[in-house]
Amino acid sequence: GENVEQHPSTLSVQEGDSAVIKCTYSDSASNYFPWYKQELGKRPQLIIDIRSNVGEKKDQRIAVTLNKTAKHFSLHITETQPEDSAVYFCAARSVTALIFGKGTTLSVSS
C-alpha cells in the first residue's frame, strides 16, 4: 500500500520568510496529492491540491510542486504570516483512501 513520508516534523520561521515542506510517496499509481492545514483542536482543512498530470500549482502565497519521477511533492508558503502557524499534512491517493504524512508543525514568529 501507499506510504507517505513528510519532512521536517517541525519548522520555525520569521514572519515574511518562506517555508517549504517536503513529502515522498511510494505508490507510483497515486494520482492526487492534497495538502491540509490543521489549527489546534480543529479539523484539517484542504488548502491546495495537485493532480498527477500537473507539475506545479499556485494559489496566492501557496504553491505545490510535484515530481512524479522522483515521487515527491512539496508545499511552498511565501511571505509567511503568524496566522500560517499550524500543522500541515501532505497526503497521497491511489485507489482507495488518502494516506497522510505525519505532519509538520509550522511556527511563524513576528
Next chain:
Amino acid sequence: SQTIHQWPATLVQPVGSPLSLECTVEGTSNPNLYWYRQAAGRGLQLLFYSVGIGQISSEVPQNLSASRPQDRQFILSSKKLLLSDSGFYLCAWDLGGPLGYTFGSGTRLTVV
C-alpha cells in the same frame, strides 16, 4: 450544499466501556466515508473506509469496528475501550477519484 456532522464533540470513557461515534453526511448520495484517528501530536491514521452500505474495509486491526447502516451514516464502535484508544477521531467523506476530503469536526476521546 453538502455538510458532514460528527458527534459527540468530546467524550471521556472508562477503560473497558463501549464506544459509539456517529457521522452523517447531508446533501450528497453514495459518498465514500472514512474514519481516521489522530493520536496526540501524531499524524492521521486511516482506520476504516466504506464505498457503500454494508461495505467496510479495515486498515488497522484493533478493537474498533465500523458499520454503515445507511448510505450517509457511518458509525465507529468498540465493545471494550483501551487506554490506547484515546485520540481525536475524524470522519470524512468524498465522492471518489482525484478529490480531497471534507472532514467532520472530530470527536476528542479520552479513555481513563
